[in-house]
Amino acid sequence: MQPAISKEPIRQVKTKSRFSLGTTFMYIILTAWALTTIYPLFWIVNNSFKVSRDVMNKSFSLAVDPVMINYTTAFDRINIGRSYINSLIMSGGTVLFVLLFGGLAAYVLSRFTFKGKRFFFSLLYATLLVPAFATVVPVYEFLIKTSLVNTYWGLILPQTAGNLTFATLVIAGYMATIAKELEEAAFMDGCNRWQMFTKIFVPVSRPAFASVSIFVFLWSYNDLFSALIFVNKETVRPIVALLSEISSQYGTDFGLMATAVALTVMPILLIYLFISKFIEKGLTEGAVKG
Amino acid sequence: MKGDRKYIWIFLLPMAAFLSIFLYYPFFKSLYLSFYRTKGFYDKKFIGWDNYDRLISDKLLGAATLHTLEIMLYVIIFQVGIALVLAVMVDNISKFKSFYRAVFFFPVVISGTAISLLFILFYNFNFGLLNNLLTSMGLEKVLWLSESNALKAVAVPTVWHYVGFYFVLFVTAMSKIPEDYYDAAKLEGITGFKKMTRLTIPLILSDIKVVITLAITGTMKVFDFVWVVTRGQNGTEVLGTYMYKKAMVDQNFGYGSTIAIYMVVFGVVLALLANRLLKSEEITY
Numbered sequence: 223m224q225p226a227i228s229k230e231p232i233r234q235v236k237t238k239s240r241f242s243l244g245t246t247f248m249y250i251i252l253t254a255w256a257l258t259t260i261y262p263l264f265w266i267v268n269n270s271f272k273v274s275r276d277v278m279n280k281s282f283s284l285a286v287d288p289v290m291i292n293y294t295t296a297f298d299r300i301n302i303g304r305s306y307i308n309s310l311i312m313s314g315g316t317v318l319f320v321l322l323f324g325g326l327a328a329y330v331l332s333r334f335t336f337k338g339k340r341f342f343f344s345l346l347y348a349t350l351l352v353p354a355f356a357t358v359v360p361v362y363e364f365l366i367k368t369s370l371v372n373t374y375w376g377l378i379l380p381q382t383a384g385n386l387t388f389a390t391l392v393i394a395g396y397m398a399t400i401a402k403e404l405e406e407a408a409f410m411d412g413c414n415r416w417q418m419f420t421k422i423f424v425p426v427s428r429p430a431f432a433s434v435s436i437f438v439f440l441w442s443y444n445d446l447f448s449a450l451i452f453v454n455k456e457t458v459r460p461i462v463a464l465l466s467e468i469s470s471q472y473g474t475d476f477g478l479m480a481t482a483v484a485l486t487v488m489p490i491l492l493i494y495l496f497i498s499k500f501i502e503k504g505l506t507e508g509a510v511k512g
Numbered sequence: 513m514k515g516d517r518k519y520i521w522i523f524l525l526p527m528a529a530f531l532s533i534f535l536y537y538p539f540f541k542s543l544y545l546s547f548y549r550t551k552g553f554y555d556k557k558f559i560g561w562d563n564y565d566r567l568i569s570d571k572l573l574g575a576a577t578l579h580t581l582e583i584m585l586y587v588i589i590f591q592v593g594i595a596l597v598l599a600v601m602v603d604n605i606s607k608f609k610s611f612y613r614a615v616f617f618f619p620v621v622i623s624g625t626a627i628s629l630l631f632i633l634f635y636n637f638n639f640g641l642l643n644n645l646l647t648s649m650g651l652e653k654v655l656w657l658s659e660s661n662a663l664k665a666v667a668v669p670t671v672w673h674y675v676g677f678y679f680v681l682f683v684t685a686m687s688k689i690p691e692d693y694y695d696a697a698k699l700e701g702i703t704g705f706k707k708m709t710r711l712t713i714p715l716i717l718s719d720i721k722v723v724i725t726l727a728i729t730g731t732m733k734v735f736d737f738v739w740v741v742t743r744g745q746n747g748t749e750v751l752g753t754y755m756y757k758k759a760m761v762d763q764n765f766g767y768g769s770t771i772a773i774y775m776v777v778f779g780v781v782l783a784l785l786a787n788r789l790l791k792s793e794e795i796t797y
Binding site: 323415 | 524533542553611623644
């Protein structure tokens with residue numbers, strides 16, 4: 223050991239100088255990639271405050287004289303507010319159902335032993351492999367036959383099913399770590415299973431529920447494929463379906479397009495900034511296990 | 513706890529119902545429909561393997577498969593590669609870690625549709641950001657969405673969108689590596705690049721495997737970018753858009769379902785293959 227320690231300072235100096243050169247290089251690369259994620263967003267927001275002609279000719283310049291014309295157009299002519307509300311109702315509804323039903327199933331799967339449990343788990347993992355493409359035609363048929371197509375339910379129901387598996391697996395993973403003693407104490411106090419679920423397991427699993435709701439909200443808010451097929455009528459379509467429409471109808475109105483993107487992206491980004499810690503937590507708990 | 517067994521089934525029931533009605537039954541119904549010629553929902557005729565025969569000789573489907581595979585290649589090389597490089601770098605720096613983590617994740621939370629619109633604005637021939645940049649440097653404009661460039665042009669946002677997602681997975685995996693390993697390596701004089709290739713990467717190989725599998729199954733589902741940017745034209749048709757066109761635009765439910773089944777099988781086979789290929793290299797600790 224002795225010689226190793228006495229050599230240490232020399233080696234330290236050597237590695238340190240090389241290290242700092244490497245570190246500078248790393249900061250440069252990291253900052254460069256950070257610019258690719260920040261600059262486009264800045265560009266789009268900046269350009270949303272210009273008239274179309276300026277978006278075309280002076281897309282780099284700062285909107286020092288911001289105009290609101292694109293925003294008024296977006297709300298008055300293409301009724302983007304309506305789509306906001308639609309998105310909010312449908313994604314919010316999906317999140318609620320997923321949390322309730324996923325939470326109940328997760329509670330059973332993490333705390334009970336019963337025949338067929340292993341099979342159930344394998345089935346849930348296999349379910350993650352079924353893409354929406356493989357179910358869309360029969361689901362569409364079902365929604366037409368039950369007159370649910372082009373209603374809020376037309377998106378909420380399939381998306382609830384689509385997100386349930388992921389949610390159940392994540393929440394069950396979290397609930398499995400809750401101490402048995404807590405459960406026994408509650409049982410002694412006379413809790414039945416339903417009370418146990420609402421009074422003990424849901425509050426204790428709040429972090430898992432929080433991260434699941436964020437992801438389910440994002441995925442349903444951003445899901446274009448289902449929106450195009452199940453709820454493409456003007457009065458019910460969510461914001462992504464409207465957005466895809468804008469690109470073909472108003473493809474030459476650059477200011478309006480920039481604004482539509484800005485309006486879709488900004489609320490999500492603002493929420494993200496506040497809850498990014500949860501997102502990463504949820505991601506690491508959920509995605510790797512799932 | 514007596515009498516509790518009934519709760520098992522009561523609590524599982526809603527989920528089982530949702531999955532059965534909206535996933536399992538439809539999946540088998542798609543399988544069933546793939547053996548029928550359909551006109552709308554009510555006119556069905558059993559045709560055996562005809563749809564599958566058509567599948568094999570369908571040149572457009574072959575092209576869509578190749579395009580999907582090409583995007584998959586970009587995704588595995590660039591999306592996973594960039595995420596890995598960024599993660600190694602963030603793991604090795606001491607300042608601004610959380611800043612980079614937050615910023616790299618931005619695109620992940622944005623919808624593919626919004627990103628597509630953004631890239632439409634970037635790629636526009638006359639006024640787009642990219643050609644603006646080129647002309648300001650005195651260069652020729654490029655037709656970004658022409659036949660020869662369009663597939664790469666839609667691959668760029670596809671790759672960019674999810675780098676941050678895999679980056680976070682990698683960073684988390686790296687943070688779980690015991691510090692002693694690095695201390696031991698340091699004593700042996702292993703630093704820098706060697707530390708990364710001999711230590712970090714082998715230790716997170718199982719996570720890399722998960723990410724590559726996610727990348728493969730994710731790419732099978734690529735739809736938004738292609739649909740919004742090119743509608744599948746100019747040599748950008750992928751399996752997702754082709755299936756959508758056959759099933760939903762042409763209302764050919766039988767053949768559309770056949771394509772969907774093909775996509776599932778193809779995706780599962782690729783994922784298994786990737787798993788097999790990476791298996792022998794795995795090291796656990």
